[in-house]
Amino acid sequence: DTGVSQNPRHKITKRGQNVTFRCDPISEHNRLYWYRQTLGQGPEFLTYFQNEAQLEKSRLLSDRFSAERPKGSFSTLEIQRTEQGDSAMYLCASSLGASGGTDTQYFGPGTRLTVL
């Protein structure tokens, strides 16, 4: 399978615990994006990487959130001291990085986080 993969698919944790999610993009895709989606809403942009550089972060990404893409391939999203409001689907997407607004993002299946 050459699509975007995410692990784990589901994560249940207690409030205050730290969690880490992993995303493996489509090989040779330079860009990698993280989104958060809550029930009844569309995905909301969190951050994105061009290779290993993190180029933009949303205001939604509080200090408890950190994302890395150390070798420009897979990425991790860590949430520290989880809160119930962090419960959501966390989606990863990747793209080639074409310019001019024609870049197509391909999404993974998401990681559903439930904070008890």
Place this chain on the structure above:
Amino acid sequence: GQQLNQSPQSMFIQEGEDVSMNCTSSSIFNTWLWYKQDPGEGPVLLIALYKAGELTSNGRLTAQFGITRKDSFLNISASIPSDVGIYFCAGPPKTSYDKVIFGPGTSLSVIP
């Protein structure tokens, strides 16, 4: 900030019927994207539109880029049960081609 609105919020239709849904924005978009999301999965790109007035088809799906650049329409002809899901319009805001903002979605239910 920029925001996309979609209507209707939800639809219940009989199998075989045609479906229309639309997306509007208060600001201009240079690209419109339509995604479909099945329960428990990530969104899948259906159609991408890059030019005002453009009409593009993908099988039974047809989408149009509005002339004002502030709206887009998606039509599904002869609906089938597997069309069930949530349809999102999306696009990169003019201020940043690097991220995509999504509308709230239209939920489609098809009654066999």
